Amino acid sequence: MTWRRSHMNSTLTRLRTAFFPLLLVALSHVLPAGAADPGITAGSILIGQTGVFTGPVAEPALQYRAGAQIYFDMVNAKGGIHGRKIKLLSYDDKFDPKLAAENARKLLLEDKVFTLFGLIGTGATAASMPLVSEHRVPVVGSLSGSDGLRDQKLKLLFHTRASYSDETGKMVEQLKSTGVKSIAVVYQDDPFGKAGLKSAQGAFERQGVKPVIEAPIDMNKLDTLASTVAKVAQIQPGAIIMVTAGKASTAFIREYLKTGERPQFFGVSVLSAKALLADLGADAHGIVIAQVVPSPQRTSYGISKEFLEAAQKANSKDITYNSLEGYLTAKVFVEALRRAGKDLSREKLVAALETLSNYDLGGFVIDYSNGRRAGTSFVDLSIISKTGQFLH
Incomplete structure (x- = not known):
C-alpha cells in the first residue's frame, strides 16, 4: 500500500511538471482582456500617435516625431526600459x-497599443479624448496649447508644453510694456485656431487691452487672402498676433507685406521658423515666435546640450524647437x-507620472504634483534675425 501511494504521488508530480507550463500557455489565450x-x-x-504628417501644416509634427524617435532609439540601443524596447x-x-478619432480607435482596439503619445494638434487630441476616457488610456504629450485640453477633468492627459494662454499672455504683456496698444489677431478657422x-x-482681458480686430483665415482658401488682409490693414495695427501654422502663416505675411505696411508679427509656437525662412527669406527678419522649450542651440540649458549631442550622434538634421519638444516629451x-517598474500597467504609469514633482530635465522643469496635468508654463519669445538665427 505504501509503495502504491508513493508511486502515485511520483506520477502526479511528473504530470504536474509536464503539463502545468502548457496549462499556463493555454490560459494566457483565454484570460479576459482586463487581466x-x-x-x-x-x-x-x-505606443501610438495620430497627427498631421502630410500637407501644408505637417512640418511641426514631423519634427516633433523625429525628436521623440531620437530619444527612443537611444534608450532602445541601451536595452530599453526594464528590458523592453519602445516602438512608436x-x-x-x-x-x-474625424480621421484622428478613427486613428485613435484603430491604435487602441486593433493595434492594441499600451498608451498614446505626442498627439499632434488640438483637433486630433480633442477627438481622441472620448476613447481615452472610455479605455482609461494615459496620454503623454500633445502638440497643442489649447486651454480646453487643460481642463482638470482630463486626468489622463499629461502636457509637456505651455498653453496658448501662456504664449499669448507673454506676447500681450511684451507689447503693452513697449507701448503697443493697437493689436490685431488673425487665426485659422479650425479647432486649433479657435482654441x-x-x-x-x-x-487681452487680463492685460486690460482689447484687440482691434479678430480675423479668421480659411485654410482651404489661402489663395484668396487679399480681402482678409485688406480688413486688417485698414486698421493699421502696430502688431499682429497670428494663431496660425504652416502655409497659412507665410501666405498671410506675404500678402500683408504687399500693402507696404510692416507691423510687428507675433506667432504661436507651432509656427515653423524653418518654413518662414524658406518661404519669406529676408522678409522673415523681425518676426517674433513664442517658444515653449529652450532654444536647442543654447547649451547653457542641460536639456538642449543633451539633445544636440543626441541629434548629432543620430546624424539628424532636425535640430528645431519642435524636435526638442518631442525629445523631452x-x-x-x-x-x-x-x-x-517592470510590472507595468496603465494605472502604474499614471501613478508614476504623478510622482514627477519639479522634475528637472536640464533647465526645463516638469511638475505633475498635486493633481497637475499642465506640467510647465515655460514661454520664451524669440526673434528671427537677419541671418536666420533666433535672438532671445
Whole structure:
C-alpha cells in the first residue's frame, strides 16, 4: 500500500511538471482582456500617435516625431526600459479630427497599443479624448496649447508644453510694456485656431487691452487672402498676433507685406521658423515666435546640450524647437516608465507620472504634483534675425 501511494504521488508530480507550463500557455489565450494591459510584451512596449504628417501644416509634427524617435532609439540601443524596447506607431490624420478619432480607435482596439503619445494638434487630441476616457488610456504629450485640453477633468492627459494662454499672455504683456496698444489677431478657422483665439482673448482681458480686430483665415482658401488682409490693414495695427501654422502663416505675411505696411508679427509656437525662412527669406527678419522649450542651440540649458549631442550622434538634421519638444516629451515618458517598474500597467504609469514633482530635465522643469496635468508654463519669445538665427 505504501509503495502504491508513493508511486502515485511520483506520477502526479511528473504530470504536474509536464503539463502545468502548457496549462499556463493555454490560459494566457483565454484570460479576459482586463487581466493585463495591451501593448506590453516581455521585450517591447507599443505606443501610438495620430497627427498631421502630410500637407501644408505637417512640418511641426514631423519634427516633433523625429525628436521623440531620437530619444527612443537611444534608450532602445541601451536595452530599453526594464528590458523592453519602445516602438512608436504613427498614423497620419491629415489635420482632420474625424480621421484622428478613427486613428485613435484603430491604435487602441486593433493595434492594441499600451498608451498614446505626442498627439499632434488640438483637433486630433480633442477627438481622441472620448476613447481615452472610455479605455482609461494615459496620454503623454500633445502638440497643442489649447486651454480646453487643460481642463482638470482630463486626468489622463499629461502636457509637456505651455498653453496658448501662456504664449499669448507673454506676447500681450511684451507689447503693452513697449507701448503697443493697437493689436490685431488673425487665426485659422479650425479647432486649433479657435482654441488659440479664445486663449488670446483671455490674455487681452487680463492685460486690460482689447484687440482691434479678430480675423479668421480659411485654410482651404489661402489663395484668396487679399480681402482678409485688406480688413486688417485698414486698421493699421502696430502688431499682429497670428494663431496660425504652416502655409497659412507665410501666405498671410506675404500678402500683408504687399500693402507696404510692416507691423510687428507675433506667432504661436507651432509656427515653423524653418518654413518662414524658406518661404519669406529676408522678409522673415523681425518676426517674433513664442517658444515653449529652450532654444536647442543654447547649451547653457542641460536639456538642449543633451539633445544636440543626441541629434548629432543620430546624424539628424532636425535640430528645431519642435524636435526638442518631442525629445523631452519622450524623456518624460521614459522616466515615468522607469518609475512604474517592470510590472507595468496603465494605472502604474499614471501613478508614476504623478510622482514627477519639479522634475528637472536640464533647465526645463516638469511638475505633475498635486493633481497637475499642465506640467510647465515655460514661454520664451524669440526673434528671427537677419541671418536666420533666433535672438532671445
